[in-house]
Amino acid sequence: MGDDHHETYGFKMSQPLNIAFIGNPNSGKTSLFNALSGLNQKVGNFPGVTVEAKIVNLQGEFGKQIKLIDLPGAYSLFPVSEDEKILNQCLSQTDHPYYPDIALYVADVRLLDKQLLLLTQINDLGIPMLICLTNIDHVDPETVGYWKNLLAEKFNTIVFPVSNRTGENQAEIKKWILQADVLKIENKSAALIDYNYERLQSIGLNSLPNPNENARNVFKSTQQIKSNTAQYSDFIRFQIQDTMERYQHIDGWITESIGTNDHQNKKYKSLFTAKVDRILTHPVLGLAIFMGILFVIFQMIFSFAQWPMDAIDGSFAWMANQLQSVLPNNGFSSLLTRGILPGLAGIVVFIPQIAILFLFLAILEEIGYMSRVVYLLDHLFSKIGLNGRSVIGLISGGACAIPAIMSTRSINSKRERLLTSFVIPLIPCSARLPVYAALIGFIVPRETVFGIFNQQGLAFMGLYLLGIFLALLTAYGLHLILPAKENSILAMPLPFYQWPQWTQIWLTIRSKVSSFVLQAGKIIFLIAILLWFLASYSFPGQLEKAEEQARTEALNRGLTGETADHYVESVILENSFAGKIGHLVEPLIRPLGFDWKIGIALITSFAAREVFVGTMSTIYSLGPNNEVNTLREKMATELDKDGSVFYSPRRALSLAVFYAFAMQCMSTLAVMKRETNWSWAIGQFLYMGALAWISSFLVWNLF
Amino acid sequence: MICEFLAIYDIYHWVLKWAKLSLRALLNSISDTLEYLILQLLDPMLAIRLISIGIYPGKVIKLIRKAPWGGCYYVQVDQSFFALRKNEWETIITKPMDLK
Structure with a gap:
C-alpha cells in the first residue's frame, strides 16, 4: 500500500507538491479553496479542454513549492458529465500535470450519505488524503464529532471540521498545508472494493x-x-x-x-428549503419571480451600467483631447489618441456591465437559486438544444453579448454551452440602438397607427424580435445538425438555500473581469490598432496629396475653420486604406443597395456597431463627434445618382437588417475565441455575415 | 345611484374573494406528496448518474412537484432534493408506499 506513491514523491522532488481540492458540486469545496488561497489565484486550463483550473502557488514553511488546485466538482469517478471526465483523467493518470500528491477531500457534513461515494473511490486509488467536513455550523457538535472520529478511523487519516461562514478551523488547515511536505501523509487505509x-x-x-x-x-x-x-x-x-x-x-x-441528533438537524434544514421552494419553484409564481429577477438584472446592465460606461467613454475622450492639444501633430500622437486610447477604452468600457451581471449571477449561484432556474426552464430550452441556464445568457445578451457569452460558462454540458454562446450575438444588444436610431427615420415615418402605436416604435420592436427569433431558430438548426456526442443528462441535486459569502462573490467578479481584460482585451486592442492603421494610412504620398487637394478645394468652396477640417478629414478617410477597402468591397455590397461610403462604415464599425454613427458623420464631413440627429438630417439630403433620395426606406431597412445580423463587434469575436476557440469564433463570424448578407439581399431585392 | 354603487361593491368583494381563493389553491396545489419505493433503474446510462447522486433501489423517493409544460420533476430522497427530467423519472421503476 502506498509503495507506488513513494516513487511519485521521489520523482517529483524538484517539482511543486500538488494538493488538489476534490469533492461533489455544492460541497463547499470552492468556498474553502477561495478562503484558503486568498486573492492570489491564477486561472489555468486543463490540457485540451476549456474547463478552468484554479491554481494557487504557495511557499511551504520548509521551502517546498506547494500548488493548490481546485479540481472540477464530481459525484463519481465513473464519469457522466464533462467535469467528471476531467477529474477522472486527472486522477487516473499519474503523469497528469495536476495529479495530486495529496487529495483534500471536501464534503458537506449534512449530506454525507451522498458525498462519501467519491471519497471511497479516491481512497481506493491510494492517493494520500485529508478530509474536510464543511458547514459544521449547521449541525450540532455531537454529530460532527461522530463523523470526525468515524472517518478518521475508517480512512486512517486526519479529518478537519470546518465552517466557511465562521472561518472555524481554516487556519489549522492552512498551517497543515504549508507543512505538508514534511508531514508526509500517506494512504495507509485499505481499498474498500476488492478488485479481484x-x-x-x-x-x-x-x-x-x-x-x-x-x-x-x-x-x-x-x-x-x-x-x-x-x-x-x-x-x-x-x-x-x-x-x-x-x-x-x-x-x-x-x-x-442514527443514534445521534444528525437526523433532526437535516430535517430542519431541508424543511426551510422545501418551504422556500414551494414558492420559488411553483409553476406560476416561480416563473413570475424569475421573470422579475431577470427584469431587474436587465435593467441594471442596460441602464444602470450606462453611467460608469459614459464616464469611461468621456474620460478617455477627454484624455485623447488633452494629449492631442499637447502633442505635436504626427504619427505617434495619432497612434496614441486614435489607436491606443480608443482601444483601451473599448476594453475598459465593458467592465461595468461584466461586473454588474456577475454580481447578480454570483449571488444567485451562491444562494442556490440557479439550479431552481434550470429546474423551471430546462424542458423549454432543451427542445432547441439549450439548457435552463441559457436563459441568463440570452436575456443579458439583450444588453451586451460580452458578459452574456462569459456567463455561459456555468452551463455544464459543452454542447449546450457552445450552442448558447453561438446564438447570443444575434440577440439585439444595446450597441445596435444608435445604428437603428440613425436609420429608423428613413424606414418608417414618425406616425402612429391605430391611434396609439408609434410606427417607429413598432419598427424598433420588429428589429428586436427578428434578432431574438433568428437566435432561437439558429439554436434549433444547430441542435439538429450537430451530433450529440454526450448523453444529455440533467439529474442533479438541488442544494439547500444558504447565505451568500461576499468574498466568494467578489472573487467571481474579479476573475471574470480580469480574464476579460487580460485575454479578450489583447485581441480587442490589436484589432483597434489595426483599424486605426487602416483609417489613417494609405500608400506612401497619397494621403498627403489628397489632404493638399482637399485644403485647396475647401478654400475654393469658401469653407473655413472646423467645417474645412471636417471636410479634409472626410477626404483623408476616403483615401485611407479603409476607404480603399470600402471601394474594393463595393461590388460585394452593391447587391444589398450599399455604396462605398457604407462600405467604409462597415469596416470601421467592426470595432463596435455604434462606431457606425461616428464614421458616417466623418464621411459626411460633420466631424466625428456629432449627434445622431445632425447625421440624420445630413443623410436625408444625400441623393442617389438618379436624383432620388439615397436613404430610401428599402435601403435603410436593408442596412438595419445587416446590422441586426452581422457580427460587427470585435469584442464579441475576441470573447468567443477566449471562451471556445478560433474555429468557433470565426465560424460564428462567417455565419452571421452570411445571414446578414442574405437577409439584406432579400430586403433590397424583394421590397 | 345607490344600486349601482352596491353592484360595484359586490363585484369588488367577489374579485377579492376569488383572488384569495385562487392564490391559496396555487400554494396548496403541491401539497399532495407521493412516496414511492425504488425497485429498479431501467436505463443503465441514466442509472449510473442516478446512483452516483444517491437515487438507487431500496431508497424512498417522494414526488414533490412538476415544472410546467411537461418539464422537470422535483423529487426528494432522504433529506436531499433533486431535479429530474421526465425520461429520468420514468427510468425509475417504483411501487407506491403504503401510507398507513
Missing part, C-alpha cells in the same frame, strides 16, 4: 498485484470504452455493482449514526 481476478476479467482487465493500480485501471478504462460494443453493457453493469457496493459500506456508517 474475476471482477477485472469481466471487463477485460488484467489483475495486478497492487490494488491501487487495479482501481486506477478500472477508472481509466472508462475513458476508452465505446458505447454500442459488446463489452459496454458488461462495463455498465460493473460500474453499477461497484457503486452499489460502496453505498453498502456508507449506509452501514449512516445506520450507526
Whole structure:
C-alpha cells in the first residue's frame, strides 16, 4: 500500500507538491479553496479542454513549492458529465500535470450519505488524503464529532471540521498545508472494493498485484470504452455493482449514526428549503419571480451600467483631447489618441456591465437559486438544444453579448454551452440602438397607427424580435445538425438555500473581469490598432496629396475653420486604406443597395456597431463627434445618382437588417475565441455575415 | 345611484374573494406528496448518474412537484432534493408506499 506513491514523491522532488481540492458540486469545496488561497489565484486550463483550473502557488514553511488546485466538482469517478471526465483523467493518470500528491477531500457534513461515494473511490486509488467536513455550523457538535472520529478511523487519516461562514478551523488547515511536505501523509487505509481476478476479467482487465493500480485501471478504462460494443453493457453493469457496493459500506456508517441528533438537524434544514421552494419553484409564481429577477438584472446592465460606461467613454475622450492639444501633430500622437486610447477604452468600457451581471449571477449561484432556474426552464430550452441556464445568457445578451457569452460558462454540458454562446450575438444588444436610431427615420415615418402605436416604435420592436427569433431558430438548426456526442443528462441535486459569502462573490467578479481584460482585451486592442492603421494610412504620398487637394478645394468652396477640417478629414478617410477597402468591397455590397461610403462604415464599425454613427458623420464631413440627429438630417439630403433620395426606406431597412445580423463587434469575436476557440469564433463570424448578407439581399431585392 | 354603487361593491368583494381563493389553491396545489419505493433503474446510462447522486433501489423517493409544460420533476430522497427530467423519472421503476 502506498509503495507506488513513494516513487511519485521521489520523482517529483524538484517539482511543486500538488494538493488538489476534490469533492461533489455544492460541497463547499470552492468556498474553502477561495478562503484558503486568498486573492492570489491564477486561472489555468486543463490540457485540451476549456474547463478552468484554479491554481494557487504557495511557499511551504520548509521551502517546498506547494500548488493548490481546485479540481472540477464530481459525484463519481465513473464519469457522466464533462467535469467528471476531467477529474477522472486527472486522477487516473499519474503523469497528469495536476495529479495530486495529496487529495483534500471536501464534503458537506449534512449530506454525507451522498458525498462519501467519491471519497471511497479516491481512497481506493491510494492517493494520500485529508478530509474536510464543511458547514459544521449547521449541525450540532455531537454529530460532527461522530463523523470526525468515524472517518478518521475508517480512512486512517486526519479529518478537519470546518465552517466557511465562521472561518472555524481554516487556519489549522492552512498551517497543515504549508507543512505538508514534511508531514508526509500517506494512504495507509485499505481499498474498500476488492478488485479481484474475476471482477477485472469481466471487463477485460488484467489483475495486478497492487490494488491501487487495479482501481486506477478500472477508472481509466472508462475513458476508452465505446458505447454500442459488446463489452459496454458488461462495463455498465460493473460500474453499477461497484457503486452499489460502496453505498453498502456508507449506509452501514449512516445506520450507526442514527443514534445521534444528525437526523433532526437535516430535517430542519431541508424543511426551510422545501418551504422556500414551494414558492420559488411553483409553476406560476416561480416563473413570475424569475421573470422579475431577470427584469431587474436587465435593467441594471442596460441602464444602470450606462453611467460608469459614459464616464469611461468621456474620460478617455477627454484624455485623447488633452494629449492631442499637447502633442505635436504626427504619427505617434495619432497612434496614441486614435489607436491606443480608443482601444483601451473599448476594453475598459465593458467592465461595468461584466461586473454588474456577475454580481447578480454570483449571488444567485451562491444562494442556490440557479439550479431552481434550470429546474423551471430546462424542458423549454432543451427542445432547441439549450439548457435552463441559457436563459441568463440570452436575456443579458439583450444588453451586451460580452458578459452574456462569459456567463455561459456555468452551463455544464459543452454542447449546450457552445450552442448558447453561438446564438447570443444575434440577440439585439444595446450597441445596435444608435445604428437603428440613425436609420429608423428613413424606414418608417414618425406616425402612429391605430391611434396609439408609434410606427417607429413598432419598427424598433420588429428589429428586436427578428434578432431574438433568428437566435432561437439558429439554436434549433444547430441542435439538429450537430451530433450529440454526450448523453444529455440533467439529474442533479438541488442544494439547500444558504447565505451568500461576499468574498466568494467578489472573487467571481474579479476573475471574470480580469480574464476579460487580460485575454479578450489583447485581441480587442490589436484589432483597434489595426483599424486605426487602416483609417489613417494609405500608400506612401497619397494621403498627403489628397489632404493638399482637399485644403485647396475647401478654400475654393469658401469653407473655413472646423467645417474645412471636417471636410479634409472626410477626404483623408476616403483615401485611407479603409476607404480603399470600402471601394474594393463595393461590388460585394452593391447587391444589398450599399455604396462605398457604407462600405467604409462597415469596416470601421467592426470595432463596435455604434462606431457606425461616428464614421458616417466623418464621411459626411460633420466631424466625428456629432449627434445622431445632425447625421440624420445630413443623410436625408444625400441623393442617389438618379436624383432620388439615397436613404430610401428599402435601403435603410436593408442596412438595419445587416446590422441586426452581422457580427460587427470585435469584442464579441475576441470573447468567443477566449471562451471556445478560433474555429468557433470565426465560424460564428462567417455565419452571421452570411445571414446578414442574405437577409439584406432579400430586403433590397424583394421590397 | 345607490344600486349601482352596491353592484360595484359586490363585484369588488367577489374579485377579492376569488383572488384569495385562487392564490391559496396555487400554494396548496403541491401539497399532495407521493412516496414511492425504488425497485429498479431501467436505463443503465441514466442509472449510473442516478446512483452516483444517491437515487438507487431500496431508497424512498417522494414526488414533490412538476415544472410546467411537461418539464422537470422535483423529487426528494432522504433529506436531499433533486431535479429530474421526465425520461429520468420514468427510468425509475417504483411501487407506491403504503401510507398507513
